[in-house]
Amino acid sequence: MAKQHDCVVILDFGAINAQMVAKAVRQRNIYCEVLPYTTEVDRIVALKPKALILQRGKACGERTLGRELPAETAALNLPVLDMAVSSWEETEMRDFLVDTCGLSQDWTTEAFIDETVADLRVRIGDRKVLLAMSGGVDSSVCAALLHRAVGHQLTCVFVDHGCMRMDEPRQIEEVFRGQFGINLVSVNAEERFLKKLKGIRDPEKKRAIIGEEFIRVFEEEARKLGDLDYFVQGTIYPDIIESGWDGGKTVKAHHNVGGLPDRIDFKGILEPVKYLFKDEVRKVGEAMGIPHVVTRRQPFPGPGLAVRCLGELTLEKLEILRKADAIFRKSMDDRGYGTQASQYFAVLTNAQSVGVTDDARTYGYVIALRAVQTTDFMTAGVVPLPIDFLTEVAGRIAAEVKDVNRVVYDITSKPPATIEWE
Numbered sequence: 269m270a271k272q273h274d275c276v277v278i279l280d281f282g283a284i285n286a287q288m289v290a291k292a293v294r295q296r297n298i299y300c301e302v303l304p305y306t307t308e309v310d311r312i313v314a315l316k317p318k319a320l321i322l323q324r325g326k327a328c329g330e331r332t333l334g335r336e337l338p339a340e341t342a343a344l345n346l347p348v349l350d351m352a353v354s355s356w357e358e359t360e361m362r363d364f365l366v367d368t369c370g371l372s373q374d375w376t377t378e379a380f381i382d383e384t385v386a387d388l389r390v391r392i393g394d395r396k397v398l399l400a401m402s403g404g405v406d407s408s409v410c411a412a413l414l415h416r417a418v419g420h421q422l423t424c425v426f427v428d429h430g431c432m433r434m435d436e437p438r439q440i441e442e443v444f445r446g447q448f449g450i451n452l453v454s455v456n457a458e459e460r461f462l463k464k465l466k467g468i469r470d471p472e473k474k475r476a477i478i479g480e481e482f483i484r485v486f487e488e489e490a491r492k493l494g495d496l497d498y499f500v501q502g503t504i505y506p507d508i509i510e511s512g513w514d515g516g517k518t519v520k521a522h523h524n525v526g527g528l529p530d531r532i533d534f535k536g537i538l539e540p541v542k543y544l545f546k547d548e549v550r551k552v553g554e555a556m557g558i559p560h561v562v563t564r565r566q567p568f569p570g571p572g573l574a575v576r577c578l579g580e581l582t583l584e585k586l587e588i589l590r591k592a593d594a595i596f597r598k599s600m601d602d603r604g605y606g607t608q609a610s611q612y613f614a615v616l617t618n619a620q621s622v623g624v625t626d627d628a629r630t631y632g633y634v635i636a637l638r639a640v641q642t643t644d645f646m647t648a649g650v651v652p653l654p655i656d657f658l659t660e661v662a663g664r665i666a667a668e669v670k671d672v673n674r675v676v677y678d679i680t681s682k683p684p685a686t687i688e689w690e
């Protein structure tokens with residue numbers, strides 16, 4: 269990336285908002301990378317930066333004060349924008365980057381797509397590629413890039429573990445097989461997962477079983493496909509970005525699909541969006557014609573509805589949850605409340621309560637609705653949905669979903685609660 273575009277290196281001195289400045293620079297179509305301020309000078313030089321931004325000082329939080337730029341880096345004599353002496357203003361940043369340093373603003377979504385596709389083509393040649401498709405933004409955008417690069421040399425495998433939301437498996441097939449013409453293997457493993465999960469109530473055990481079984485199913489499918497050379501991972505920039513204050517350790521690496529590349533012999537791993545932030549991945553997807561149902565999909569946990577269906581997982585309970593969740597999400601979208609929330613979904617609590625329908629006593633499940641707003645997912649606030657709207661949704665769920673007779677709205681922030689219930 270940096271080879272083809274002017275680059276700015278942002279040196280992170282331990283700022284809490286380390287990624288904000290990077291996003292602002294990239295919004296100006298200028299490529300940048302974030303490195304810890306202690307990074308060895310050779311690594312910085314290799315990126316051929318035209319400027320440095322030091323993210324420290326007042327605008328970046330007290331804990332960055334007193335940390336000094338290493339002498340070797342200072343000796344590079346590159347133009348420096350020091351946040352310790354500068355207020356955090358976008359116009360000032362633009363003037364510095366464009367007028368003072370002469371950086372070209374050519375790092376666009378289209379340029380990224382063209383260059384990535386060309387790179388992938390050269391790297392892959394006539395070899396074969398496997399991608400684990402979740403239907404989420406990251407793996408979907410990877411699939412579109414790989415498909416544009418090498419067409420049917422790419423095979424995507426989607427595992428339906430039975431805990432997907434309403435219509436999701438069908439949507440994935442429709443978009444990727446139907447619209448894009450991608451080689452997609454869709455495995456319906458619902459029964460197999462539910463059998464393994466029978467009688468299990470402990471949330472941690474449920475997660476572990478789903479994770480293990482997922483790997484098993486995936487491995488079996490991969491073997492059926494014969495020799496495959498490359499495995500694709502939807503790693504994104506926040507997964508690999510190193511921080512200036514924790515000694516440069518990798519933050520998280522959850523995209524490795526349970527260590528699959530260690531179990532199957534691949535020639536290499538491809539990570540086509542690893543230098544992109546989530547909203548940039550989304551933009552690439554939209555530019556490539558991936559529909560909004562995918563690019564704007566809410567964050568969805570790997571084990572899916574399993575973490576929202578409390579107690580033992582049964583087909584009956586999952587069906588109830590799917591229906592209630594679909595009603596709530598659609599109502600939120602139809603009434604425009606969806607744009608106020610980062611995540612909104614239903615939970616099937618394992619509680620049952622007494623109700624009354626047509627003069628008859630019922631004993632049904634309690635559904636909880638949750639809608640939260642967050643910027644970083646570390647803390648989250650409850651979306652203050654109007655009571656009229658909530659009452660209407662509750663009425664619809666209780667009327668249309670069999671075995672549900674009570675609906676509650678979760679009004680707990682994070683902390684003390686988490687966003688998900690399990």
Ligand SMILES: Nc1ncnc2c1ncn2[C@@H]1O[C@H](COP(=O)(O)OP(=O)(O)OP(=O)(O)O)[C@@H](O)[C@H]1O
Pocket residue numbers: 399400401402403404405406407408425426427428429501502522523524525568569570
């Ligand atoms: N049901 C599934 N079938 C096939 N692959 C999956 C499935 N669920 C997850 N994966 C793979 O595991 C990766 C990590 O899953 P996870 O749910 O943690 O990712 P994510 O950050 O939400 O990414 P994505 O946007 O691709 O869903 C996905 O990118 C995808 O490659």
